[in-house]
Amino acid sequence: MLNRVIAPPSRPVEQVALPTAEVTRLSNGARLHVLANTAQPVIRLQVVFPAGRWYDPTPGVSLLTARALLEGTTTRTARQIADEVAFYGASLDCEQGFDRSTLTLYCLSKYLPQLLPLVQDVLLNATFPEAELELIKTRTIQNIRVERQKTSYLAAERLSRNLFGPEHPYGISFDEQAFALLSAKAVQDFYRHNYSLSQAEVFLCGDVEESHISSLSKLLGETVAEQQPRSIPAVAPVTQQATDYVTVKESLQATLRLGRLSPPPSHPDYHALQVLVKVLGGYFGSRLMKNIREDKGLTYGIYASIAPREHATNIVIGSDVNAANASAAIHEINVELARLQNELIPDEELETVRNYTTGKFLNELGTVFEQCDKYKTLILFNLPLNFYSHYLSTVNSIEPKALQELAKHYLSTNELIEVVAGPTTVLT
Numbered sequence: 001m002l003n004r005v006i007a008p009p010s011r012p013v014e015q016v017a018l019p020t021a022e023v024t025r026l027s028n029g030a031r032l033h034v035l036a037n038t039a040q041p042v043i044r045l046q047v048v049f050p051a052g053r054w055y056d057p058t059p060g061v062s063l064l065t066a067r068a069l070l071e072g073t074t075t076r077t078a079r080q081i082a083d084e085v086a087f088y089g090a091s092l093d094c095e096q097g098f099d100r101s102t103l104t105l106y107c108l109s110k111y112l113p114q115l116l117p118l119v120q121d122v123l124l125n126a127t128f129p130e131a132e133l134e135l136i137k138t139r140t141i142q143n144i145r146v147e148r149q150k151t152s153y154l155a156a157e158r159l160s161r162n163l164f165g166p167e168h169p170y171g172i173s174f175d176e177q178a179f180a181l182l183s184a185k186a187v188q189d190f191y192r193h194n195y196s197l198s199q200a201e202v203f204l205c206g207d208v209e210e211s212h213i214s215s216l217s218k219l220l221g222e223t224v225a226e227q228q229p230r231s232i233p234a235v236a237p238v239t240q241q242a243t244d245y246v247t248v249k250e251s252l253q254a255t256l257r258l259g260r261l262s263p264p265p266s267h268p269d270y271h272a273l274q275v276l277v278k279v280l281g282g283y284f285g286s287r288l289m290k291n292i293r294e295d296k297g298l299t300y301g302i303y304a305s306i307a308p309r310e311h312a313t314n315i316v317i318g319s320d321v322n323a324a325n326a327s328a329a330i331h332e333i334n335v336e337l338a339r340l341q342n343e344l345i346p347d348e349e350l351e352t353v354r355n356y357t358t359g360k361f362l363n364e365l366g367t368v369f370e371q372c373d374k375y376k377t378l379i380l381f382n383l384p385l386n387f388y389s390h391y392l393s394t395v396n397s398i399e400p401k402a403l404q405e406l407a408k409h410y411l412s413t414n415e416l417i418e419v420v421a422g423p424t425t426v427l428t
Contacts (some may be wrong), residue, residue, distance in 0.1 A: 043108070264312075281304025
């Protein structure tokens with residue numbers, strides 16, 4: 001008889017093999033990455049451009065360009081684009097990130113041939129109508145004003161500024177006056193330079209057929225952009241003041257954000273540091289959750305994570321607390337950081353983290369879209385194909401002593417930037 005009191009045996013997952021991507025260099029220089037899987041009759045197409053915040057010639061241009069990309073072309077109005085996408089039960093949108101902007105199409109595989117000409121039209125012939133740009137600017141500014149009433153938004157914004165510097169692409173705060181003054185010419189110029197198909201990484205995954213690859217290669221591969229992306233000089237982060245407060249009058253809560261710069265995914269310490277941060281605050285049973293949520297009752301939730309970007313990576317600890325408890329919560333965070341530096345992590349706790357981490361990782365590979373996301377990270381961060389196998393190997397082999405040394409190096413309270421957003425009572 002099965003004894004349900006005893007957990008079933010488990011074995012460590014030491015390596016993982018992502019599906020092999022078929023990579024083709026298109027005639028215009030773009031790379032096409034194909035991950036085929038016939039489990040479901042759906043396809044995702046993503047065209048990724050060097051068009052994120054990092055490439056902004058003027059702050060806000062990349063955001064406005066991405067949001068206005070589907071507002072009309074030389075042959076279609078915004079309404080016609082939306083109607084065509086809806087007719088095929090598809091989804092088409094463009095998102096701007098810190099480093100890249102991505103046009104994403106989801107559709108049934110049988111409708112990809114009908115939708116590819118629309119994708120090509122958007123990428124080559126977007127017109128950015130003046131009236132639509134003004135509406136997008138107005139909506140964006142209004143949304144940011146709403147967000148800036150939240151302590152969580154203000155704390156995250158200030159932490160980024162203090163981590164990277166106010167002139168760094170990752171640290172520049174949204175300037176609504178400058179955004180309102182952005183011209184259609186600035187958007188069109190950014191589009192010509194940065195939405196260059198010859199510089200794109202194209203990811204096609206799902207129920208892919210040879211005819212799909214042939215059609216996509218023809219429509220997206222034979223067109224060479226007139227302009228090339230601007231060469232962006234390297235910008236080093238410039239860390240600002242260590243302690244900062246953002247006053248939000250009459251707020252009942254305070255948001256805490258603590259962080260520091262950390263090594264990129266290519267660094268030898270990166271995988272082990274992921275394990276250490278997981279112990280600290282990376283899952284529901286983490287030390288920060290047990291102390292500050294369960295034992296002290298100071299918050300509903302607190303986390304620690306690593307945020308990798310192509311040009312800089314940082315560790316962040318975050319929580320929302322009652323304003324009166326902000327100082328106590330920060331004190332307890334420092335207590336947990338000190339424990340990691342001064343005490344070895346017990347084997348049983350580390351084993352729990354290992355099991356959670358490997359289980360979560362495998363769960364993130366459940367669909368071809370998720371598998372493609374992992375693969376896409378390797379490509380955009382220029383990482384080796386065995387990156388994830390090395391990650392799992394580190395998770396399963398890292399020893400408490402090594403984690404303690406990492407804590408001393410990367411989790412010193414003297415090197416953490418501390419930001420609190422809340423009422424004036426927090427400052428006293």
